[in-house]
Amino acid sequence: MIGLTVTRSKILARVSVLQNILKRYRKRNREPKVTNSQRALEYFDIAYAPVYGTRWPSVRLALLSKPKYVAVLNNFASYDETIKRFQTLGAWDIGKKYSAIRERIRMRQEQKQTVSNDREGGTDEATATGKFVRPSLVELDDDELAARARLEPKGRYPEEYRQRAAAQSPDMEEVDVTSRVIEPSEAGSSLLVDYVPATRLKGLENWMEEADVFTNASQDDQEIGVTVVKQEEPVDFPEMLKIFAFEKGNISDFPQPRSDPQLRVLDHYAMDGASLLPVLALDVNPGDRVLDMCAAPGGKSLLVLQTLLPGLLVSNDVSESRVKRIRNILKQYVPRGMSTIENMTVVTQKNGCIFREAEEYDKVLVDVPCLTDRHSLMEDDNSLFKTSRTKERLKLPELQSQLLVSALQAVRPGGTVVYSTCTLSPLQNDGVIHLALSRIWQETTIECSIV
Template sequence: MPFLKLSYLRSKKIPLFSKRFESFIRQQYRNFSKKQRRWSQTPRELSGTDKALEHFDLFYKPVYGEVWPSIRISLLTTQKYCALINNFRDVEGVVDRLTQLGARDILRDVSDALKNQPGDKVDNNFNFTREVKKNPSNEVEEKDDDAEDEDSEDKLTEGEELMTLLRYEKNTSLDNFIPVKRVYTEKELNEQEDIERSTYQPTGIPVNVIHEGPVQIPKDLRVYAYEKGDTGEFPSPNSNMDGKLEYFLMDGASILPVIALDLQPSDNVLDLCSAPGGKALAMKQTNLPESIYCNDLSGSRLKRLQKVLRSYIPDNMTDDITLKQQDGRQLKTPHFNKVLVDVPCNTDRHVLLEEDNNLFKSGRTGERLQLPTVQRDLLVAGILSCVQGGSVVYSTCTLSAAQNEGVVQSALQYIWQETDINVAVVDLNHMAKSFSKTFRFWRHSRLGQVVLPTLSCNFGPMYIAKLRILERPT
């Protein structure tokens, strides 16, 4: 810039600008220097990924304690994938190739173990089986069938630690706001709401936990993954003359909600938040359901689902699949005996690694804070859409206790207080035990199972809870 070279010009006796213009240039430079100093002192706006990491350190660390450092570094590392074999291709050739690469079928490994586990001999993380009874005032009474474990107090206090550290007062009476002692900024109010909506505390709601026989692995479902500690990547799948691909790459833990559904022949399945389609494709690969109703609110996401199905399933074999774009919260008619509610969530891995579509970016705070409410409403809709004797599986890809067990607890409370439907939580400990060779599960989950990411088996996170509709009025 010219004003940076005035001394040089003078030393060379080069004619300068007029003194008036030179004075103007010097003033502009001083103004620029002031702005530059001010800009350097202004705090840098954190990126969405930075905000996500700060949030997780604040809210996940008190919950997961000493295992959080291992989870944290795993979330920041490339996740591990599995290969869902396409049964509408040359299966044996694909299997031979993946086996030569060192992959193994993780479902065949556990099939025999699941069959040999009797339903009444499951080791429980906690004894919390209770009966639910409603009185005319809609208050929920509880009746203990078993004494709680000795360490249940410790397990509850883990979820309460954060609220003890970050507790704030919520005034609900108008008198409490007079006189005003402090005016909170919008940012401070958002931070307070973030604390409330990101923290989960068990409320003592009576929960009926039932123990069922182990689910059976569908014989046509094949999922290949590398051994623990093997961070190898699968090659891109080949396509045949019809453009159908050999296998679908997905997070290995994503197969667990489909397994938890325990699909049977003649099942009518509702996939309430179906896109982008990995779980719907896995259901179709079982060759079991009579029909699969795939719903999603987003038109663009529904197109992704349609593309996935077209890439793997022949056109003449999709008559049993229905695609629908609708707000899942509006589906409340009991037409289905199996319902999967794989809700939108924090998507922990994505928000830590990608700025695109990051929920922690400025301007999306309100949307993120509404997630637990949306998730609760979707789970309630899933329960209302399920027939008596049917099953509902709730799943997320987040470690947020508020969006996992907090949502299950909130949905159960709503169902018991607002409807006459009797819902029970199904114990999934047998699944955690049988899949322990492939996944690492968190030992302290109360109303479901959580797959924890680790460097040696970097799948997940994935939360799975299963509900059974015991009774509903006609």
Template sequence: MYTNNCVINSVCSNLCFRTSIYVQKRWKSKKVHWSVLAKKIYPVDKALEHFDDFYKTVFGRRWPSIRLALLSPHKYCAVINNFGDSDMAVSDLQNIGAMSMRRLFELEKETIKQQKQEDRRKKDLEKIFKLDRKLEQMMVAKQQKELESLYPHREKSESACVPADILTLNKSSSDTSHGSSVNMNRKDHAEECGDALIEKSLHSSLRDADFDTQRLIDPASGLSAAALYEYVPATRLKGMEDWIVESQHYRYYKKNTDFPVHIESDHDFIFPDHLQVLTFERGNVSSFPAPKRGSTGVLNYYLLDGGSLLPVLALGVNPGDRVLDMCAAPGGKSLLMLQTLFPALLVCNDVQESRTNRIHAVIKQYLYSMDKWKNRLIVTQRDGRDIDEYNIYNKILVDVPCTIDRHSLHENENNIFKPTRVKERLKIPEIQAELLGHALKLVQPGGTVVYSTCSLSPIQNDGVVHMALRKVWEETDIQVVVKDMTAALEPVNCMYKLGQDLGLKYGHLVLPFIPCNFGPMYFCKLVRRK
């Protein structure tokens, strides 16, 4: 018994000794300690620093609002999969408050049309009112002059009442008071009678009248809109540790156009009947539940940023079109085009295997019976600048690699603002311009190319379009027309915040905005004439 107690005491003493050693030992970690992490500058910090320096110069007082929206969760829309349980998916999403974007656009379009008709009618009535008033005043003056010529022997003060009496008798002989007309001043009385005639003619004949506006001369016809002012360039761009001069990159966006650029208004913005897209109303920040698989084994809807819808609609895919999505990964815009049920051929291309794998994953999740698609849907892995299939495609979407502004502020992984990717980031505008220029050469004459980015940078947006148009003009005889979609995009203002007065020369920009936090998304529509 004594021996056992000694052994136990010895073991306990050893345990206590060891425990005391472990407790007193201090563990150190140089890389993961909180003090080290607190001082570390991440790519998202670099991105925000760059945006604060650059975009504050570009957007001015708008930048704080845009910045807040970029740092907040962005808003999604749900693209209903026509190859799943579409009716059930629509019903389920409508039950939680989602609304059809096509229906919203159609209602807004009709409202705008009625408002324009009413405004046009008011303007025409105002023109008629002015013409009628001027005519009546001329008639009164002419009658006054004729009456004065009939009574030359009367004094001026005495003859002043004569035309007034006669004019009053012409208006209403039963209600005329000769005593009061004699005592009134000639000028005041003539003006009162003239105003009464004008008031009677306008209210009795013009208020509800049908009138012919074709005979009215519109002084504003033939006049263009006010000149667009240019972006103010940023003078510096954040690099790894030093400031890098940006002037060499801003040459892509010159103020003066030294080559002809043809710009035409586009009023056509069609939302295909088979394309069903739902989102929550403006100001509603609710989120969609994760999509579920339907009876066909595919997911019932696809979630994507609502800004991605507009470049696809701007492309205007029609039945039988042969479409190239030049930089297709991850595949959301390609899926949108497939949901229209219009393309006779859709080629989804990207440059890296990892990116084409993402396209294959989306196709597998949302399409079934792949044998039926093998002649209509093709996935390729090539550099878009090396595609040599000329005059095959009549629609090309060029959704180029860019700084991906929102992603750069939220994700450190694969962030373009990593110190090791500075040179890659600075080469982005050049690569973008080469992709767009090559797409304009590939597309069939009469075909459409839509260029898009998810960046706010004027260099990557209008600047790249400018550079590509210049290169095409210098190197080929291709004629390109830029489509100004300002009028066509009026109905979408109910769901999007568009940069209307930012001095954009070629394209259109969806601005992040808390009540409708889509984007950023820039897109420009170009049509090759020959």
């Protein structure tokens, strides 16, 4: 009887210990885990806030908001009914809006020229009265008076007036490129940004601040042999592009694409509105040989194709799975048997860092792999901020600069390279461009200018 009692007491003691262990384990489990998207947001708050200053809160809000899509109509399908559907939904034609904006810019330039001629001729109000034009906030609503205000030195009227005039003419503001570079003294030593040359990637102990990684990233344009050319006229909006978007503030979704029953292709392609900009910047002309160097999933290649302008379009990517995605997009939107389109469309699988086709293309689009800020904030599973993908993330600037160097070597003299990312990182934008151009200047005889 005594032996049974001892045994029972031991069992109860062990059960009590196990219960305490389980309680502690459950308590630890209740502590929230840091997700990859939270890790990305913390990183952006530390890295971007010093760069964008007072603009960062609104930029941050935009990154966390629902993306705004546009719908690209398929020129190889019957789209009249699709246009009616979009108009019924309240969407408007971006091409028509763009034409109206260009016309306003043209009129504004004419007004500036007229005012300039009047000043030179001594017939303007300032010359006649000896007083400078200082319009009120009400008067600034008048385009002509605003144009005259913009011609005055900045010190001639208060800051609020100048900002109001600048709002009517964004090109008035001078962009301070140096302010976009994070200096260690400004960001503080706590900014351990994940950028390290790949040659040092033996462990994670060698983390460095962003501004310390590539010394060439902070050099002036003149130091790396680059000239800057200002393009006075806006780029053309290709006539054959039919793109619809909802008005500002409206983030409604477009309906799912429908299949054309005769041609068996989809009637439109939905893409992030910002993805339109690199293709417009390419400024494709009739017969151009175009290379989309990092083309997957294929949206920008499809957009180039929809202009009906290129004589050759080469869509390239490095991996087999990504190349399959490009082929699937083309298959969904280009009817079979259209020999003209099929002959001008080529899909290749090559490493863009060692692209060997020198001076083969008129236009090259280099839409590089990057931090993909919005995607990193929205996607936990396939995120660059996974701890297992840290080294991949560290290599990005080096990879980007190699791709840009290859693109500059692939374009013919007089051709155009458009470098684009979907990140706000100064290093992966301005920094990579400076690094690549520095290499071009030091290692080749190619002469480049930034437009």
